[in-house]
Amino acid sequence: MSFADTFKALSDSARREILQLLKDGKMSAGEIGSHFDMTGATISYHLKILKNADLVWETKVKNYVYYELNTSVVEEILLWLTELTGEKK
Amino acid sequence: MSFADTFKALSDSARREILQLLKDGKMSAGEIGSHFDMTGATISYHLKILKNADLVWETKVKNYVYYELNTSVVEEILLWLTELTGEKK
DNA sequence: CATCTATTTAGACTTTTTTCTAAATAGATG
DNA sequence: CATCTATTTAGAAAAAAGTCTAAATAGATG
Numbered sequence: 001m002s003f004a005d006t007f008k009a010l011s012d013s014a015r016r017e018i019l020q021l022l023k024d025g026k027m028s029a030g031e032i033g034s035h036f037d038m039t040g041a042t043i044s045y046h047l048k049i050l051k052n053a054d055l056v057w058e059t060k061v062k063n064y065v066y067y068e069l070n071t072s073v074v075e076e077i078l079l080w081l082t083e084l085t086g087e088k089k
Numbered sequence: 090m091s092f093a094d095t096f097k098a099l100s101d102s103a104r105r106e107i108l109q110l111l112k113d114g115k116m117s118a119g120e121i122g123s124h125f126d127m128t129g130a131t132i133s134y135h136l137k138i139l140k141n142a143d144l145v146w147e148t149k150v151k152n153y154v155y156y157e158l159n160t161s162v163v164e165e166i167l168l169w170l171t172e173l174t175g176e177k178k
Numbered sequence: 179c180a181t182c183t184a185t186t187t188a189g190a191c192t193t194t195t196t197t198c199t200a201a202a203t204a205g206a207t208g
Numbered sequence: 209c210a211t212c213t214a215t216t217t218a219g220a221a222a223a224a225a226g227t228c229t230a231a232a233t234a235g236a237t238g
Binding site: 039 | 228
């Protein structure tokens, strides 16, 4: 959604770890959860935040929900940060 | 300080705006505050968070405290995000 | 179709974050 | 040196975020 949502989503370490996991490709919610010491409900909560921030896609196959990294929003943040770094008056 | 602190610091819109202001160069705490509808105490709180995240430097001159952007930490985040984008297996 | 499996939703609880007012500090200046 | 100006600190209050358990949903399968 908004720029603020994206940064907010990135501010939590569990969510950043999830994104790192997804670097290697699609993963189901359960598979993601197995990497953390948290309930499925909590993982679901984090996935929803990542999804609302457009940082991940989801695709449903059978009774699994697969999550995948969406790099296009990451690119936008990269741009913001790059502009912060460069162009000093 | 830590990577998490940096992302946390960036997750607040007021703090991101402060960083944008500092793109144009050093600015005193009061000057920064004048751009926001917040008390000086609240601005001071945000500046402390940015400082703890090493996103800004401070220098004291007379009874003013000047803040300045520290881009080196931004570079580290840029790297993290770039690695997230590239290197897909 | 009864039920098993994967995931999400609802609601409660705790912790963290953001903000304020009031007081404290620290340097500058009449 | 009394006090004014700039900023920070302390403490309180409110809002937001993260987590859990229990229940709901939704598809798969015997």
